[in-house]
Amino acid sequence: MKDEIAVLYPNETVSTAVLRYCREKSIPLPEHIYKHADLTEKELGDKSEMMVSKLQAQYLLWTARSLGAKKILEIGCFTGFSALAFAEALKDTEGAKIVTMDINPETGAIARQAFKDAGVDSFVSLILGPAEETLANLVSEGPFDLVFLDANKEGYVTYFNKVLELGLIRKDGILIADNVLKKGLVADSTDVNPNVADKIAGTRVPYLKEFNDLLASDKRVETFLLPAFDGLALVRVL
Numbered sequence: 489m490k491d492e493i494a495v496l497y498p499n500e501t502v503s504t505a506v507l508r509y510c511r512e513k514s515i516p517l518p519e520h521i522y523k524h525a526d527l528t529e530k531e532l533g534d535k536s537e538m539m540v541s542k543l544q545a546q547y548l549l550w551t552a553r554s555l556g557a558k559k560i561l562e563i564g565c566f567t568g569f570s571a572l573a574f575a576e577a578l579k580d581t582e583g584a585k586i587v588t589m590d591i592n593p594e595t596g597a598i599a600r601q602a603f604k605d606a607g608v609d610s611f612v613s614l615i616l617g618p619a620e621e622t623l624a625n626l627v628s629e630g631p632f633d634l635v636f637l638d639a640n641k642e643g644y645v646t647y648f649n650k651v652l653e654l655g656l657i658r659k660d661g662i663l664i665a666d667n668v669l670k671k672g673l674v675a676d677s678t679d680v681n682p683n684v685a686d687k688i689a690g691t692r693v694p695y696l697k698e699f700n701d702l703l704a705s706d707k708r709v710e711t712f713l714l715p716a717f718d719g720l721a722l723v724r725v726l
């Protein structure tokens with residue numbers, strides 16, 4: 489097979505069918521988490537695009553369980569959708585702890601209510617404030633087994649360095665960074681990519697390139713870039 493060709497996505501119809509099929513055949517999220525995503529879409533409109541997709545949330549649940557993670561750190565909570573998926577993964581784990589953070593108090597209030605409604609607020613906590621400051625105050629809470637990086641893209645390099653330098657992730661811990669391919673623009677932002685029309689996405693590209701370059705050269709980690717969703721960097725700490 490020629491690995492340059494995206495055999496699974498020959499056109500929009502087949503792509504939609506493939507993704508729907510994968511959702512159906514993958515570990516499901518409980519109904520209340522899907523409902524939370526639907527509610528976020530209804531109430532926040534276009535802003536809800538910040539959430540990971542439903543299939544990606546299923547992937548996060550599967551990954552957290554498969555790694556046997558007990559402690560998870562999330563940078564970028566929004567209304568709590570991805571954190572709820574992590575909470576589902578850890579809900580029967582003794583001593584489980586999830587710390588998530590965000591700068592936005594409005595969406596933060598929605599997330600906190602969702603954690604309460606789901607009955608996971610005993611082990612999921614949201615810290616409000618700029619991630620850089622929050623991370624600096626988390627040293628006594630670490631190290632975490634899994635870190636999910638999904639906040640402002642211009643902060644990725646700083647957050648990654650802080651997580652490593654402050655020992656917030658354990659050896660062999662996994663950091664997952666979202667959106668590292670940004671609509672394919674990170675790999676190709678010429679006019680052949682129809683997403684060049686998305687000017688906001690374009691402004692994130694230099695930060696993501698710098699981040700991916702750092703991951704590829706940093707001797708503290710081993711990285712695999714997964715061309716799924718909006719691009720995931722899967723990073724193992726050595």
Ligand SMILES: C[S@@+](CC[C@H](N)C(=O)[O-])C[C@H]1O[C@@H](n2cnc3c(N)ncnc32)[C@H](O)[C@@H]1O
Nearest residue numbers: 538539540564566569570590591618619639640
């Ligand atoms: C892509 S969304 C997170 C989505 C969430 N992980 C989910 O899937 O439901 C990114 C979030 O990062 C937050 N954010 C932006 N700048 C931040 C900063 N400096 N510190 C902390 N959070 C920040 C935004 O408020 C936003 O809610």
